[in-house]
Amino acid sequence: MCKKKRYLSTALILTLLMTLLLSFFACGKKSINVAEEEENSNLVVVGFSQPGAESAWRVALTDSVKESFTEENGYKLIYKDGQSKQDNQIRDIRTFIQQGVDYIILSPIVETGWDTVLSEAKAAGIPVIVCDRNVVVANESLYTAFVGSDFKSEGESAIRCIEDLVKTKGEQDTINIVHIQGTIDSSAQLGRSKALEDAIESHENWNLVYQDCGEFTKAKAREIMAQAITEVGAENIDIVYCENDEEAFGAMAAMNEAGIAYGDTNKIKVVSFDAISSALEMCMNGQISVEVECNPLQGPYIYKLVSRLEENQVVPKITYVYEDYYTGADITQDFIESRKY
Ligand code: AHR
Numbered sequence: 603m604c605k606k607k608r609y610l611s612t613a614l615i616l617t618l619l620m621t622l623l624l625s626f627f628a629c630g631k632k633s634i635n636v637a638e639e640e641e642n643s644n645l646v647v648v649g650f651s652q653p654g655a656e657s658a659w660r661v662a663l664t665d666s667v668k669e670s671f672t673e674e675n676g677y678k679l680i681y682k683d684g685q686s687k688q689d690n691q692i693r694d695i696r697t698f699i700q701q702g703v704d705y706i707i708l709s710p711i712v713e714t715g716w717d718t719v720l721s722e723a724k725a726a727g728i729p730v731i732v733c734d735r736n737v738v739v740a741n742e743s744l745y746t747a748f749v750g751s752d753f754k755s756e757g758e759s760a761i762r763c764i765e766d767l768v769k770t771k772g773e774q775d776t777i778n779i780v781h782i783q784g785t786i787d788s789s790a791q792l793g794r795s796k797a798l799e800d801a802i803e804s805h806e807n808w809n810l811v812y813q814d815c816g817e818f819t820k821a822k823a824r825e826i827m828a829q830a831i832t833e834v835g836a837e838n839i840d841i842v843y844c845e846n847d848e849e850a851f852g853a854m855a856a857m858n859e860a861g862i863a864y865g866d867t868n869k870i871k872v873v874s875f876d877a878i879s880s881a882l883e884m885c886m887n888g889q890i891s892v893e894v895e896c897n898p899l900q901g902p903y904i905y906k907l908v909s910r911l912e913e914n915q916v917v918p919k920i921t922y923v924y925e926d927y928y929t930g931a932d933i934t935q936d937f938i939e940s941r942k943y
Contacts, residue, residue, distance in 0.1 A: 645678040646705070646912065649698030653711035654686035656818050657848045659876045662943035663734060663898035667707065670901030671908075686785075686817075688712060692719045699726045705908055708745075709734040712787040720744035729911060733900050735789035742919070746911070749903045749921045753790050756894045757797020759927040760873050763892040764801070764841055766929075767871050773807060777840045780830045781813040782823050782853060784845035790818075790896070794845045794875060811838060816849040823852030828860070836862045842872045847881040850874035850890055865889045866930060877928060879938050886933040893933075897923040898943055 648671050652664055664681065671677040680703065682694035688711050698706050699722055706728055710716060716737045721744060723730050729746040736748050768777050781798060784791035802808045812830040816823035823844060830839070836857075842864070844850040850872050857864050864870040866888035874881060877895040885893045900923055907917045 644676070645673060646676055646908070647678045647680065647701070647703045648705045648707060648908070649680045649682070649695070649701070649703040650707040650709075651682050651684060651691050651694045651698070652709050653684045653688075653691060655683060656686060657846055657876070658878050658880075659846065659848075659896060659898050659943070662878070663709065663900060666899045666901035666942075667733075667904065668901070670905035675905070677908075684711060686711065688715055692716075695719045695723060699723055699728060702726075703728060705911070706730045707904060708732050708737075710737050710788075711735075711785065713738040713789055713792065714787065717741075717744065731904055731907060733904055734898075747907055747917050747919055747921065749900055749907065750923060751790070751793075751896050751925060752922045753793025753896075754797055755793075755922075756875060756896060756925060756927075757794040760794070760843070760875070760892055760894045761797050761801040763894075763927060763929060764843075764871075764873060765805075767891055768840065771807075775807060777805070777808045778811045778834070778838050779808060779841045779843055780827070780834070780839055780853075781810060782816040782826050782842070782844045782849045783813065784816065784818045784849070786815050788818075790875075791815075791845060798843055816845070816852065818846045818848055820848045820852035820855070823849035824856045825852075827853040827856035831856065831860050831862065836860070836870065839870050842870060844872065844874045846896070847874050847876040847878050847893075850881060850884075854884075854889065866891050877926075878943055879941055882928065882933055882938050882941070885928055886930050886935070886938070888930050892927065892929055894927040895925045897925045899923070 650667055655661055668679060671679040684691035684694060691711060695706060706723055708730055713736060717739050720730060720739060724744055732745045732748045734750045783795055802810055811834045814826040816826050842853050844853055854872060864872055871891040873892040874890050875894045875896050877893040881890060881893055884890045903921055903923060910917050
């Protein structure tokens with residue numbers, strides 16, 4: 603009897619111990635979850651709407667923003683790719699508003715058509731930082747700040763380089779230009795195209811022989827260049843003005859296929875924008891004659907702005923990122939290797 607009692611009390615003690623242990627672990631787990639949730643709720647939530655992933659340049663911009671807005675830095679970044687459609691970007695911004703994000707970063711595919719959705723963000727009290735390309739809205743208070751490129755100035759740098767490239771030619775010699783444009787109505791296209799159009803206007807011997815939109819992609823530019831060669835004839839082309847590196851790669855592919863020589867030592871010169879590493883390599887080797895930089899490392903600039911907004915400080919409405927331009931003589935292998943994109 604006594605023995606049984608002892609067994610019973612041992613079983614009771616064991617059960618009690620097990621219950622205690624289980625509840626200890628259960629409580630421990632619960633407190634870890636709560637801690638995680640608390641930690642997450644302390645993060646500043648940022649929604650980032652990109653127009654797409656059409657170029658290596660854009661991937662570098664995405665990476666730069668992701669590297670800046672990390673959890674270690676106190677941020678949770680929600681990234682959305684608009685698949686090259688403005689409607690998708692508008693839908694993504696609306697989703698950010700519903701999610702109650704703290705900030706929205708918008709890289710707009712085109713300049714216009716944002717008034718309604720930006721008004722919705724403003725009504726929800728969410729500051730919008732426009733990056734890379736700009737927006738044109740009726741009321742500039744619809745966005746807090748812009749960080750990005752001065753595309754007209756990029757185009758003007760390209761024009762000065764073209765003037766240099768053709769300076770050995772006489773004033774009577776016609777300079778025939780093929781113009782492959784970027785996505786129509788994007789700031790990048792508008793600024794770079796405007797600089798070329800103004801230059802054609804002001805240089806009597808500059809002549810636009812072919813123009814089409816390459817959508818900032820290699821595939822489209824390749825088709826356009828092949829068509830230009832057929833319609834205009836390679837002998838009537840001096841400059842191929844490509845509005846980004848992907849388009850330059852496409853134009854060069856079309857010329858390679860047609861067996862047409864181009865580059866620093868040939869009649870046809872390729873001019874391009876972005877200055878991604880592989881294009882700089884081609885510029886150093888003389889295949890591309892001018893590379894105007896478009897700086898995708900905008901994450902740290904935007905991060906600085908958001909940090910200041912977090913401290914209720916006033917931020918500048920417009921910040922242009924630092925950009926340069928290059929010809930083959932300016933580029934070394936060390937320089938290319940030192941770059942992040
Ligand atoms: O808006 C910047 C432009 O967009 C870059 O030149 C191009 O590569 C990108 O797709």
